[in-house]
Amino acid sequence: RMWYSGRNNDAGMEQNSNTASSLRRRNTGTKTPVSAGMVKLEGISFFRASHASVEDNMREALHMLDLLAPEDRKGFMQLFSAYFQSRSNPPICSKKVLPAPKSILLNFGDVLNCPADQALRHELLDKVVILKLNGGLGTSMGCTWPKSAIEVRSELSFLDLTVRQVEYLNSMYGVDVPLVLMNSFETHDSTAKIIRKYRMHNLTIHTFMQNCYPRIIKDTLQPMPSGPFSPETQEEWYPPGHGDVYQTLYSSGLLENLINQGKEYVFISNIDNLGATVDLKLLYHVVDSDTAFALEFVNATKADTDGGLLVEYAQNPKVVEMGQLSKSEQGDFRKKFVRFNTNNIWVNLRAIQRLVAKEDLLLDVISHERVVNGLKTIQLGTFAGGAISCFASQGQSVLAFDVPRSRYLPVKSTSDLFLVQSNLYSIKHGNLEMNSERTDSTTPIVKLGQEFTYVEDFLMRIPHGVPNIIELDHLTVAGDVTFGTEVTLKGTVIIVANEGSVIMIPDGTLLKDKVVTGNLRILDH
Secondary structure, three states, X not given: OOEEEEOOOHHHHHHHOOHHHHHHOOOOOOOOOOOHHHOOOHHHHHHHOOOOOHHHHHHHHHHHOOOOOHHHHHHHHHHHHHHHHHOOOOOOOHHXXXXXXXXXXXXXXXXXXXXXXXXXXXXXXXXXXXXXXXXXXXXXXXXXXXXXXXXXXXXXXXXXXXXXXXXXXXXXXXXXXXXXXXXXXXXXXXXXXXHHHHOOOOXXXXXXXXXXXXXXXXXXXXXXXXXXXXXHHHHHXXXXXXXXXXXXXXXXXXXXXXXXXXXOEEEEEEOOEOOOOOOHHHHHHHHHOOOOEEEXXXXXXXXXXXXXXXXXXXXXXXXXXXXXXXXXXXXXXXXXXXXXXXXXXXXXXXXXXXXXXXXXXXXXXXXXXXXXOOEEEEEEEOOHHHHHHHHHHOOOOEEEEEOOHHHOOEOXXXXXXXXXXXXXXXXXXXXXXXXOOOOOOOOXXXXXOHHHOOHHHHHHHOOOOOOEOOOEEEEEEEXXXXXXXXXXXEEEEEEEOOOOOEEEEOOXXXXXXXXXXXXXXXXXX
């Protein structure tokens, strides 16, 4: 596993630019010949007949098909074994879940500000590393490239804004805060090309690639691929979630490298969370209190569906993802527990090093089903916030900050994109700042219909930019709807174009607490 580091190191970047060959170099054994006819089913029944244990069958299949390098097989088998055991012994009993322990909770408003001492701030920032989880594609918004490359505002992408944030810290305080990107095999090559444009910028960029694991055929519990990773078979492989960050940061060698540079803490966050910036008072508190692991949470809203909730379980703090519960349990669970994990995480680097080396960082496993080439498959993964229970159970100091919503501005859909592109926000040093003209501290609820799902369609339907929504509370749009220029939306606005109808909101329109339905088409005269 390799990592790239530097401002102008083109040779290093070229070395990492071919993901497929990088992954193939992990698989150094001799591939067992498998005929095309026996790859998916006959080959699997052969492995299944070898052992009484499902886990032993999987272990042999990985070896015989040369699917993973030995060190990677161990990580995959830990996930597989945990998953297989959980089928008969669920890891969580919802009746035993309690509210998060008050002893670890700290309200953002109660955290003391970092002293206005330039030397102290320089010292603090010199200890920190910024790590962005950059493994996802923008497929949910119709994009086939890394999500971090999607333009979100003023022709700036998520990655552009992140670079601006880090550059500002480095310039303002005279430090060298490095930016680390954890890529997946789906984003690694593209990201290596994109970051070349930052070579003359005032920051150091490191990248490393997380693990790549074979999908599992649901009916047989055997691996789907018939051989090592290749571009032709990449749909049979998957990245195992952002919980992989600790292990791969360690095994890449980058963790040790950062520690040797004098770095002590890493701030981890999703690349698409525009509110996840280095906050000096949080950093000051984490360092001053010698906290090993701290995560940030917000009070959950109806929009917070994709993530975990902070609770107490077996006398330890724990983040529970909805995928760990049955569908019948999820509704009541959301009502009872409201501390939503933002995935903004502060962690001591040496603590990561110790727990990974001792194999004490064993995270909860979640499974997802996907249909690939007509076969039902399973992919197993972990989530970064789940590490809080590992740190706590090992006697490490943990905290959970109750932070304002401004620190959690994820862009998961074009409805979110609508908000961040609006006049609700402005950009300063790469950070989004709420417009002072908005008196309500909450953000509006925006629900755009399927016609707006893909970025290309979204931009066609708001060709003049997002309307003025400073006084908007709720917006629902469905059907064939297009917005003109200088449109203003206030209060609650619902616009529904029924099937076969078209609604074109005219230039200069003001809609306040209105429902618009039927046909409204403006034609040039």
